Amino acid sequence: MKIRTGFGYDVHQLKEGSEFWLGGLQIEHTKGAVGHSDADVLIHVICDALLGAANMRDIGFHFSDTDPKFKGIDSKILLKEVLALIRNEGWEVGNIDSTICLQQPKINPYIPEMKKCLSNVMDIDQGDLSIKATTTEKLGFVGKEEGVAAFATVLITKN
Known part of the structure; x- marks a missing residue:
């Protein structure tokens, strides 16, 4: 069995009045993440970590932020595509560990539904x-509520 790990990191600016998508869910908040797609930072880091582990470049390579067909796209669609890409090469997800860095709103109440949503999308x-x-204890751009960041590590396997 072949085993690989991957790492993902992403940041999105927060802006008043924008929709806030995180972990496949729309979260009620006065600010939302800004991006070419729906700016779901958690899904983006998972995509990057999976693609990196499979040595298939990154999310921007596969889904360019200059391509109009991805403007406003639901990041769950991108995640499904990434899973299809890595599975086409014989890889399967072993596990994913992720961290969202956000001052407000509090995310813990949403985590069970995020896990349900994303595990269904990925079929894991x-x-x-x-x-x-x-x-970030009110430090940096996250602490000042100017942005949201996320990290993910993944383990993928191939028989």
């Missing part, structure tokens, strides 16, 4: 997807 067990949340 919820137990193979870890989602954690933290603040």
Whole structure:
């Protein structure tokens, strides 16, 4: 069995009045993430980590932010495409560990629904997807509520 790991990191600016999509869910908040797609930072880091582990470049290579067909796209669609790409090469998800860095709103109440949503999209067990949340204690752009960041590591396997 072949085993690989991957890492993803992403940041999106927060803006008043924008929709806030995170972990496949629309979260009620006065600010939302800005991006070419729906700007779901959690899905984007998972995509990058999976693509990196499979040595298939990154999310921007496959889904360019200059391509109008991806403008406003639901990031769950991108995640399904990434899973199809890596599975076409014989890879399967072992597990995913992710962390969302956000000062407000508090994310912990949404985590069970995010896990359910994303595990269904990826067709993996919820137990193979870890989602954690933290603040930056009011430090930096996250602490000043100017942006949201996320990190993910993944393990993929091939028989």
